[in-house]
Amino acid sequence: MLDIFRIAARNLWRYQRRTLLTTLLISLGILAVLLFVGVAGSFKNLMIGQITDSMLGHLQVHRRGYVASIDNLPLNLNLTPQQAQQVEAALKDIPEVEAWSPRLKLGALFSNFTESTNIRLVGVDPEAEARTVPLLPGRVLEATKQGPLLTPGHILIPELLARGMKINVGDTVVLVATNQDGSVNGQTFVVGGILESATGPGGRDGYLHIADARTLLRMPQANVSEIAVRLRSLGGLRPAYSALSAALGALLDAQGKPVFEVHTWEGLSPFSSLARMIDLMNVFIQVMLIGIVLISIMNVMMMAVFERVREIGTIAAIGTQPVRILGLFVAEGLLLGLLGTAVGTVISLAALWGLNLAKVTFAFGMADKLVLAPTIAAGDVLFIGALAVATAVVASLQPALHASRMDPIQALHHV
């Protein structure tokens, strides 16, 4: 077998310029794919991280029907303390789960005593929230003091609202909210911080302590609107979702319907469509790579066969089995594919390393100066390399079959 590769390598060396050009073409294809996968993949992961780690979490659990009415922030579809405990019990049994945060969401009238507006608020347990969405503390642009994200009696308000109403940290504001029974309650709060806006649902919500939210709503028991869940890694999304859906799906109400609904971040954020588009483009560019390798290898191997007809006739005449002749030409295609893939991979990894050194920044929604740190998983490099090499083999099959089926007499007399 090694001897076939030795002869194949020498045949490639015989046509150095052609071999070099084909290798370069395959290398360029590999470079384009690995750079795209590295940069687009890193961009996607960064964006997913911004969305899940700033506000959404990886999973969310609601009472059934809540998400369909989420624009109204329906208080009558909150989870009761018993239901919240059932969810927490299920979460404790799922190894992929790292943290979770119960939230109480409400709409309120926001006033600075001279003007007023509507605001969407999220009542949170600051410690649980910071564990579940660790980028949230980083979104606090100005704060009264260093310390916990929130303390009772304080509110974090979105940046655009603060600017529009000229509100500063330390100012007193009034929140007026209507509770589930329709009665209205008002309460003063001190602005504890101004929150940078984030792209996506909930990116312009204000935050207050969950105890304050319950007091404002005159809520007799510890109801919550949703439980946001953080996983140890994004890779655990599917198994955690399945496990949680299975555990909570078994809990039915009096009508025999599920009490809860579980959503992944993808089901809650429109960015998931963009992420899917990036995945689709990944597939598309890999198809282009297949095309490049297929055409270049097939072209060069067909030329090799047509230029060496008499040589093929000679080796066939002296008794070389057709399958060995096939093997010789497939080995040439395989070596070309391997060479192009190896060169392309080295150049691509160097280019990705250079991009990391250059620290390219970009803006996403309201967040700017996000540093693009493109990386590529070893599995992706191996897959793309294997794809190129396998394509090279497939591309060389047709010319190799043609060579192996040649009639020795006609081949020997070929001019």
Next chain:
Amino acid sequence: MSLVQAEALSKTYDTAGVPVQAVRAVSFTIEPGAFVAFVGPSGSGKTTLLNLIGVLDRPTDGRLSVVDTDVTALGRRESARFRGEHLGFVFQDFNLIPVLTAAENIEYPLLMVQGRPAAERRERVRRLLEAVGIAELAHKRPDQLSGGQKQRVAVARALVTNPKLVLADEPTANLDSATAHHVMELMRSMKDQFGTTFIFSTHDPRVMDVAELTFTLSDGRLAQDSPAASVRHA
């Protein structure tokens, strides 16, 4: 037992719908260890006959036995296997593989056709290089060799598998007189040394002179043979 036995052997080609009879009902017998020439003008059917004996082509009619095998019914793979095991070939244009050295060209049939172990290959190649007198050229590529040297490599390649029969189609056509004489002498000495039967086609009188047995072909028929041999005209 004869090495080659042909009975009423015919080959007709279909050239653009027109049947062309290249070999017409030829019968002959060649014994082991013979040094035989098929001679005749261009188009007389020499090469076609050599192709039939070399199992590169199949007769249209008649029976052909080579090395005790009826080769008329062999399939493509069986033909290749038969050629690799029993036959050696020397071509007019030498047909060496340009990317391999002289030694590697000689080694090629042992490696790619017969799959012999490395030690055996090395020993056989060394012996053949010495036998054809080009041991010092073992590591030269074909483009670094003269015509005569290339044909010596080709003869060594044909003999390296210890074939019963070597077929040489116009082996001296591309060589000057002195070199042609040397190559023919080499083939004859190889026949004597290894007991291999040589059959070649030629219209070169220098080659005919060396042959022990000559079959003359004309328009696809055997016209005459000389000297006395076990030839039976159809």
